[in-house]
Amino acid sequence: MKKVCVLLSGGMDSAVLLQHHIHNGDQVRAIAFDYGQRHSCELDRAEMLAASKGVDFVIADVSCMAELLPGSSQTDKNVAVPEGKYDEDSMKATVVPNRNMIMLSIAIGHAIAHKCDAVSYAAHGGDHAIYPDCRPEFADAVNACAQLCDWHKVELIRPFINITKADICQKGNELGVDFARTWSCYQGEDLHCGRCGTCVERREAFYLAGVADPTAYGPSSPTVEQMIQNDWHLPKD
């Protein structure tokens, strides 16, 4: 049995990761990050998910990132959230500079303070090689820091690194994850918009996994059939 600190965003991937470690019999705690994201409702989802599993949970308030690291559509209301299937430019618009290293550093510190063996996060094989801080060599460099920063060594693990988001969806379905409790949309409205890049990836994952999508999408969302016909790009109005 390992003591594991899981990065829990409230999205579907990390919800499955949490359940994966519980299923493995690991002793789990979870950490989420308030980095000033406009879709802060994901934090409520993370808290609900942790509470439903009886897992110790903290939110790290790094909302100062919105001011210190400006220019991302995730934190800056002046930058529009890209819609439709991600391409290189639309992905770049969502990047919060060095967000992953900041979150992992805090998670590693939290793991050291609680004498955990590992920090686990839900990077997956379909993660965009375009994002520098989603690449394996970046994760290896952060893991090297985690081996050197304290007397107590913590290992950075990515159990889903060799499977796709659709595989994660299927795995979560098998493990009984309640996907209706998870949140993906970057828009921060009451319902998932069904149109932004992250909603599109969510819908595609359910479709490819052959798992019924329990998500309530907003009124301006295309149907999944329309999305498939357009190769997951937004249909023209």
Place this chain on the structure above:
Amino acid sequence: MKKVCVLLSGGMDSAVLLQHHIHNGDQVRAIAFDYGQRHSCELDRAEMLAASKGVDFVIADVSCMAELLPGSSQTDKNVAVPEGKYDEDSMKATVVPNRNMIMLSIAIGHAIAHKCDAVSYAAHGGDHAIYPDCRPEFADAVNACAQLCDWHKVELIRPFINITKADICQKGNELGVDFARTWSCYQGEDLHCGRCGTCVERREAFYLAGVADPTAYGPSSPTVEQMIQNDWHLPKD
């Protein structure tokens, strides 16, 4: 001319570092960290130092670290601040888990957002090899992350890594740094206590550099002559 983001703590080393980069003609901005330290007055000193030089300055509010990374005398009022010259155990009591990686990660993100060439911090040759996250191999590992985390690469530099704190003091004296504006003490009282490990190192640096110490020490502080006689350990009462 480089664009440099300086980690400015309000202590004497980073005050000299700021002046060093200004003297070099670099385009400088500065970042300080509110990590819930009991000696938060150092933040006021950092702000004053930056303002006196007309340097852009931000404070990153990561005060959540006090709760997320408990057990250090720097952030936890239940843990006493060690007094006298540091030894292995007393230093360990001051450690905030992974504090350096967290601060450097945020500084790197801030530097990326502002298209800086480098993040500079005032690690020095006398820094305690006992602290894992003060060792060169840790800094190299963080620098590797800074090369990989974004399209815009930032270099992590430590201009004082081969000189001692006394050398820094001498250099600051030559550059006209007003040391009376800097703050070192971990106790967080109105005056420097003159007794804690960090005060002792400050006093020793002025003494070894042959620079007059302008610091006002509190009433329970030993005299510098008493400190020298006791090899910088606290004289017995």
